[in-house]
Amino acid sequence: MSSPTFLTLHELVKRARQKLSHDSWDYIVGGAETETTVRRNRLALDSIAFRPRVLRDVSQVDASAKLLGRTLRLPLLLAPIGGLELFAPEAGAAAAMAARQFGIAHMLSSVCEPGLEAVARAAPDALRMFQLYVRGDAAWTDALAERAVAAGCSAFCLTVDTAYYSRRERDIAKRHSRSGPMPEREFQARVTWDDVARIKANCALPLVLKGIATAEDAILALEQGVDIIYVSNHGGRQLDHGRGAMEMLPEIVAAVGGRAPLIVDGGFCRGTDIVKALAAGADLVGLGRMQCIGLAAGGTAGLVRLLEILEQEIHICLGLLGVAAWNALDPSYLHPAAPLGAGDTLGAFPLLALEPNSFY
Numbered sequence: 506m507s508s509p510t511f512l513t514l515h516e517l518v519k520r521a522r523q524k525l526s527h528d529s530w531d532y533i534v535g536g537a538e539t540e541t542t543v544r545r546n547r548l549a550l551d552s553i554a555f556r557p558r559v560l561r562d563v564s565q566v567d568a569s570a571k572l573l574g575r576t577l578r579l580p581l582l583l584a585p586i587g588g589l590e591l592f593a594p595e596a597g598a599a600a601a602m603a604a605r606q607f608g609i610a611h612m613l614s615s616v617c618e619p620g621l622e623a624v625a626r627a628a629p630d631a632l633r634m635f636q637l638y639v640r641g642d643a644a645w646t647d648a649l650a651e652r653a654v655a656a657g658c659s660a661f662c663l664t665v666d667t668a669y670y671s672r673r674e675r676d677i678a679k680r681h682s683r684s685g686p687m688p689e690r691e692f693q694a695r696v697t698w699d700d701v702a703r704i705k706a707n708c709a710l711p712l713v714l715k716g717i718a719t720a721e722d723a724i725l726a727l728e729q730g731v732d733i734i735y736v737s738n739h740g741g742r743q744l745d746h747g748r749g750a751m752e753m754l755p756e757i758v759a760a761v762g763g764r765a766p767l768i769v770d771g772g773f774c775r776g777t778d779i780v781k782a783l784a785a786g787a788d789l790v791g792l793g794r795m796q797c798i799g800l801a802a803g804g805t806a807g808l809v810r811l812l813e814i815l816e817q818e819i820h821i822c823l824g825l826l827g828v829a830a831w832n833a834l835d836p837s838y839l840h841p842a843a844p845l846g847a848g849d850t851l852g853a854f855p856l857l858a859l860e861p862n863s864f865y
């Protein structure tokens with residue numbers, strides 16, 4: 506498949522917008538209610554400036570990372586996204602193939618085509634994880650965990666910030682909201698730490714909890730033997746008026762104290778964003794909307810290109826910070842700063858001239 510040569514992330518965002526309907530675009534960029542949490546994700550990132558160090562040898566920058574015994578080319582994960590078929594026909598398989606080709610981790614959503622086994626066949630040797638929304642009883646959940654094992658997944662993830670499906674007004678306004686009555690969604694509201702303990706005991710795979718937003722819950726997760734803590738506010742698509750991901754991270758880093766790897770997502774669009782997360786103590790950063798944009802702009806090739814540009818940005822950022830590898834980075838490289846802009850979802854792309862958001 507030939508792909509146009511995108512030179513900047515701006516060009517990928519622009520192409521994705523040109524190729525998508527207004528509905529699909531709103532599904533990507535939107536959030537819950539006032540979309541305050543969405544904006545806080547960006548504001549929290551934009552409220553951090555760097556304190557660079559100079560005159561160190563940065564001729565060789567190594568931005569690779571390790572997770573679950575595997576080496577990744579960058580400390581990145583393609584976050585679980587439901588409905589990727591809206592953006593690329595091969596949906597989750599297209600994303601997994603990009604993760605495999607580039608060399609980062611992939612997490613498949615349980616509400617994404619073409620499903621667990623087909624994605625495993627498309628990218629058998631990728632570092633693949635499976636994320637579940639609990640939409641059935643204990644036997645149903647345990648059976649899915651078994652399928653994840655059989656499909657060669659490296660970890661099993663429960664998303665735990667979705668007890669209720671939020672009101673996403675961009676979707677509701679168009680009368681095709683996904684928030685209508687769905688009886689199977691009620692299972693998700695009954696999930697407790699007891700279920701986490703049961704799944705941890707029954708499932709052979711490392712367990713990830715996605716949607717941890719406080720130090721208290723991170724500690725409870727560790728007590729249940731959770732293997733990887735995934736700090737997230739669901740990209741601002743669930744609880745409105747939450748904290749930005751980078752606001753939540755420091756207390757969780759302190760509480761976990763290196764006892765488990767930490768993934769963080771929410772608003773990460775640029776190489777500098779990813780460097781900020783790692784300086785603050787995260788091990789891996791999840792890409793949500795940027796993954797949709799890469800796929801919409803050019804399928805697997807578009808997403809690989811997006812990752813290549815992010816890699817260039819990360820290498821330049823690390824080099825300019827005077828840091829040759831992640832283990833040399835720490836919070837002393839970060840400094841509070843007044844954000845420029847209002848924290849718009851695409852605020853990291855100030856040169857874009859998309860049409861104004863004139864939905865209402």
Ligand code: FNR
Pocket residue numbers: 532533546584585586587588614615616636664715737738739740741742770771772773791792793794795797
């Ligand atoms: C999501 N997210 C998500 N999370 C999850 O656990 N299961 C899912 O099926 C989905 N589906 C989904 C669809 C779309 C279109 C988006 C944008 C997001 C949340 C996702 O995994 C991640 O937490 C956020 O997207 C991270 O924020 P950014 O990177 O999108 O700002």
